[in-house]
Amino acid sequence: MKDSMATKDIIEIKNLVKKFGDFTAVNNISFNIKEGEVFGLLGPNGAGKTTTLNMLLTLLVPTSGKIIVDGMELSKNREKCKQLIGFMTQETTVEADLTARQNLDLFLHLYHVPEAEIPDRIELALEEADLGKFGDMKAGTFSGGMQRRLGLVRAMIQEPKILVLDEPTTGLDIQNRSTMWARIKELNKRGTTVIITTQYLEEADELCNRIGIIDHGKIMALGTPSEIKSEIAGNGKVLEIVSDKADVPKIISLLKTKFKISATANGETVTAVLDKGKIGDFTKISAMLDKEKILVLSIGLHLPTIDDVFLKLTGTAIRDTTGDMQGGRSNIRWR
Ligand SMILES: Nc1ncnc2c1ncn2[C@@H]1O[C@H](COP(=O)(O)OP(=O)(O)OP(=O)(O)O)[C@@H](O)[C@H]1O
Numbered sequence: 586m587k588d589s590m591a592t593k594d595i596i597e598i599k600n601l602v603k604k605f606g607d608f609t610a611v612n613n614i615s616f617n618i619k620e621g622e623v624f625g626l627l628g629p630n631g632a633g634k635t636t637t638l639n640m641l642l643t644l645l646v647p648t649s650g651k652i653i654v655d656g657m658e659l660s661k662n663r664e665k666c667k668q669l670i671g672f673m674t675q676e677t678t679v680e681a682d683l684t685a686r687q688n689l690d691l692f693l694h695l696y697h698v699p700e701a702e703i704p705d706r707i708e709l710a711l712e713e714a715d716l717g718k719f720g721d722m723k724a725g726t727f728s729g730g731m732q733r734r735l736g737l738v739r740a741m742i743q744e745p746k747i748l749v750l751d752e753p754t755t756g757l758d759i760q761n762r763s764t765m766w767a768r769i770k771e772l773n774k775r776g777t778t779v780i781i782t783t784q785y786l787e788e789a790d791e792l793c794n795r796i797g798i799i800d801h802g803k804i805m806a807l808g809t810p811s812e813i814k815s816e817i818a819g820n821g822k823v824l825e826i827v828s829d830k831a832d833v834p835k836i837i838s839l840l841k842t843k844f845k846i847s848a849t850a851n852g853e854t855v856t857a858v859l860d861k862g863k864i865g866d867f868t869k870i871s872a873m874l875d876k877e878k879i880l881v882l883s884i885g886l887h888l889p890t891i892d893d894v895f896l897k898l899t900g901t902a903i904r905d906t907t908g909d910m911q912g913g914r915s916n917i918r919w920r
């Protein structure tokens with residue numbers, strides 16, 4: 586339900602804190618998730634996304650704060666709340682010794698789905714996971730991507746009221762990712778509220794009604810994708826200059842001294858948010874770079890993307906596009 590908004594808060598997170606020893610992984614965050622929305626939690630590695638979700642899934646006990654699920658305080662109604670939630674954690678593993686079909690069957694029984702519905706649901710899920718031919722093979726023999734797809738359809742198979750997905754499509758190729766997006770959207774249309782973390786900004790933009798950006802355990806921005814985009818740039822635009830890495834510091838310093846523009850470097854790319862009044866400087870900036878004999882591979886202005894918001898708020902790009910696309914936890918450190 587990307588375009589219409591429900592009003593009831595199905596999840597309320599109030600002053601949630603999680604400490605591991607002296608280290609604060611989740612630092613007093615509060616936000617609500619509305620019934621029927623797809624809510625995305627975005628943040629760099631180590632930001633606190635998994636820790637937050639794991640508290641919602643009762644896999645971790647909060648140091649302080651409260652989580653309310655469908656009007657019930659989670660810590661006092663664990664079993665009732667858990668029945669409402671389907672999930673796939675970042676480390677979700679399927680049962681290696683069971684076949685794909687048996688894995689799905691187990692979950693359907695766990696959630697008390699009527700016996701008569703079970704065979705059809707299993708066949709449909711196998712098809713959606715593109716595992717139709719592998720239903721009777723042991724999950725342990727599957728590739729990482731196949732196991733991930735099985736884990737994802739298993740999380741959705743009982744059509745939960747709330748679906749929690751921690752980086753569900755990391756490691757999937759683009760085709761399987763779009764099939765999974767379609768499945769998540771369909772389930773959401775039928776009323777499931779979805780909470781998702783992702784490293785893929787296009788995934789957040791495509792799927793989410795609202796996004797929370799989290800860094801160092803704190804919520805840095807919260808709103809619809811277009812709200813948070815305009816929050817950083819107002820009516821302005823983003824200037825992007827691609828140059829030689831060696832020229833990047835010089836470009837940043839020239840923008841500062843000659844145009845009073847603060848820019849950020851990311852590899853060979855320089856970006857800066859230009860507010861409305863500064864957009865007119867674009868041609869002058871271009872001419873200045875030319876005059877200073879700085880190599881410019883490309884220069885342009887664009888409307889802000891979530892990538893820009895992310896860079897501005899966390900000082901880092903969401904993802905190195907040449908980086909490791911496999912597995913759950915990425916080995917790229919952001920700071
Ligand atoms: N059990 C634990 N003991 C100690 N520190 C932990 C534990 N679990 C998480 N942390 C730390 O808490 C911080 C937040 O971790 P978390 O897994 O929530 O990040 P994340 O946003 O999910 O990152 P990623 O994108 O890598 O999955 C990290 O610095 C991590 O090292």
Ligand SMILES: [Mg+2]
Nearest residue numbers: 634635636675
């Ligand atoms: Mg995580």
